Amino acid sequence: MELYSCPLDSRVTVIECGPQDEMGTRFADKGHAFCVYGEGVSEIGPLIVVNSEIRNEEWFTESHLTAIFAHELGHITRGENEQLAERWAIDFLEKINETEARALLIERGIA
Numbered sequence: 001m002e003l004y005s006c007p008l009d010s011r012v013t014v015i016e017c018g019p020q021d022e023m024g025t026r027f028a029d030k031g032h033a034f035c036v037y038g039e040g041v042s043e044i045g046p047l048i049v050v051n052s053e054i055r056n057e058e059w060f061t062e063s064h065l066t067a068i069f070a071h072e073l074g075h076i077t078r079g080e081n082e083q084l085a086e087r088w089a090i091d092f093l094e095k096i097n098e099t100e101a102r103a104l105l106i107e108r109g110i111a
Helices: 023-030 052-056 062-078 082-095 099-108
Strands: 002-006 009-017 033-036 047-051
Touching: 009 062, 033 062, 047 052, 047 062, 062 082, 062 099, 082 099
Parallel strands: 009 047
Antiparallel strands: 002 009, 033 047
């Protein structure tokens, strides 16, 4: 398990763990990542939990990780709605000139 500040928002902590780790057991129904935010974590701040095993996938690039971070930040900012989170992420990535990560989200077709 690895902990670090999110490179897109230092107020958010990233936890990378595998499915065998305690927090990683939720990956079966959450995909590559999920976030924890709101009243229950107000003292420690929001968290993004990433499945560390994606780093071993053939398709994986750092742009994928940036897209994942942006999408999860979208949930932290806009709530549970997938389209709102994705739209926020796409707009945010455009503002910070992360064109590859932005294109990956647009390609998914969620927003």
